[in-house]
Amino acid sequence: MSVFKSSGIGIAGIACAVPKNNVPVESFTSAFGEEAIRNFTSVTGIKSTYKALPEQTASDLAVVAAQELFSRINVAKSEIGAMFLVTQSPDYRRPSSASVVQLRLGLPIDCSCMEINLGCSGFVYGLQTAMAMMSASDYKYGLLLLGETATKLVDPMDKSIVMMYGDAGAAILLERQEDVKTTTLLRSDGSRYKAIILPAGGFRDMAPDHERFICSDGIERSLYDIFMDGTSVFSFSISDIPEAINDYLKITETAVSDYNAFVFHQANQFIIKQLIKKMKLPKDQVPLALDRYGNTGGISIPLTLCDAYGDKCGEKLKSLICGFGIGLSWGVANIEVDTDNLYPIIQTDDYYKEGKLIPGQY
Amino acid sequence: MENLKKYNDIFCRVMNVNDSALNEKFTFKDAPQWDSVAHLSLISELEDEFDVLFDSEDILHYESYLNGIKILKRYGVEF
Numbered sequence: 001m002s003v004f005k006s007s008g009i010g011i012a013g014i015a016c017a018v019p020k021n022n023v024p025v026e027s028f029t030s031a032f033g034e035e036a037i038r039n040f041t042s043v044t045g046i047k048s049t050y051k052a053l054p055e056q057t058a059s060d061l062a063v064v065a066a067q068e069l070f071s072r073i074n075v076a077k078s079e080i081g082a083m084f085l086v087t088q089s090p091d092y093r094r095p096s097s098a099s100v101v102q103l104r105l106g107l108p109i110d111c112s113c114m115e116i117n118l119g120c121s122g123f124v125y126g127l128q129t130a131m132a133m134m135s136a137s138d139y140k141y142g143l144l145l146l147g148e149t150a151t152k153l154v155d156p157m158d159k160s161i162v163m164m165y166g167d168a169g170a171a172i173l174l175e176r177q178e179d180v181k182t183t184t185l186l187r188s189d190g191s192r193y194k195a196i197i198l199p200a201g202g203f204r205d206m207a208p209d210h211e212r213f214i215c216s217d218g219i220e221r222s223l224y225d226i227f228m229d230g231t232s233v234f235s236f237s238i239s240d241i242p243e244a245i246n247d248y249l250k251i252t253e254t255a256v257s258d259y260n261a262f263v264f265h266q267a268n269q270f271i272i273k274q275l276i277k278k279m280k281l282p283k284d285q286v287p288l289a290l291d292r293y294g295n296t297g298g299i300s301i302p303l304t305l306c307d308a309y310g311d312k313c314g315e316k317l318k319s320l321i322c323g324f325g326i327g328l329s330w331g332v333a334n335i336e337v338d339t340d341n342l343y344p345i346i347q348t349d350d351y352y353k354e355g356k357l358i359p360g361q362y
Numbered sequence: 363m364e365n366l367k368k369y370n371d372i373f374c375r376v377m378n379v380n381d382s383a384l385n386e387k388f389t390f391k392d393a394p395q396w397d398s399v400a401h402l403s404l405i406s407e408l409e410d411e412f413d414v415l416f417d418s419e420d421i422l423h424y425e426s427y428l429n430g431i432k433i434l435k436r437y438g439v440e441f
Contacts, residue, residue: 042403160397160399217397234402
């Protein structure tokens, strides 16, 4: 079983950023009708999202979140030994956006930098990867960044998804802390890789036709639009996820009462309500941020932590976290964090102007 | 009968149809308004109204108006 244990590494702080461009779900009324909007909000709980500006990329949002973190915590960048950027929306096909982010944040050459290509499970996977790297070294800090701009991949007339995704970035500073123990359960099922997919632009089919066709859900798309097999993903969310959480509790010999916060990937409200009912979780300990931010992929767990607890002082959270989605890929872990180290979400319209390369100028 | 009325009311409200549309032909496959969002909305309202918690399999196979009554009967709801 894919279970990992880390000790002596904890969370020093979390900061998140969203684009300044707020998109209320009602703005889609003229496209889809009032009834569809009402049903969508009633089921998913999503009332608005934030959408990146055309020039803004996932790495821009991650960089702003990291800068916010550095403005709150006094860290010598020379003491950051590793940086990880979790994203599926890179700036370029090559190199990885981690290289660009290293430059922009002024991280030293001695800091290892890499990109991790994962979506909604990315925070749990990224956290475990960062902790494992830290465990094998003696540097003081590790930096985990996440960024996503999935709104750029959706057909504007795809009513199943276009109102659901929101863009965001997150930065998590890891440091050495005594007495912190983390157990992580990771799972992946490649047999369901087509459940959420965007086929065009990869090296299997780099530049196919833009021809539109009807998908299995009756919605028209091209190979350049993201597709989600709603039934399959829903089945995964209400079957595999509760099973993984139950397995996690057994493995760790813990019970629901051992945690005071249950922070789940903000896929949609119906799925979270199902998890609350099935796991018999105290509702007031399961925060929701998706009503205002939508589904922000791997950022949704840190974003929900900052949203729910960013203005609270002196509370110690013992959280059970669970991320799940594209791959299909999912993970469960425990994290302990002081609410003093969770910062209010900021909004930004910053982007990296020098990052847009002009023909003949490089 | 009271439960049947509650059941029909939920279908009418979620699917935006009249009572007369609710028959053996009202299925996920054939009713254009029964999309994935409407499906989840339906399940959510039925769970709240009848105080039941559907198994995953039942949520996924809740494919028709009539089959839904059979499923609810298994959860002890009398029609």
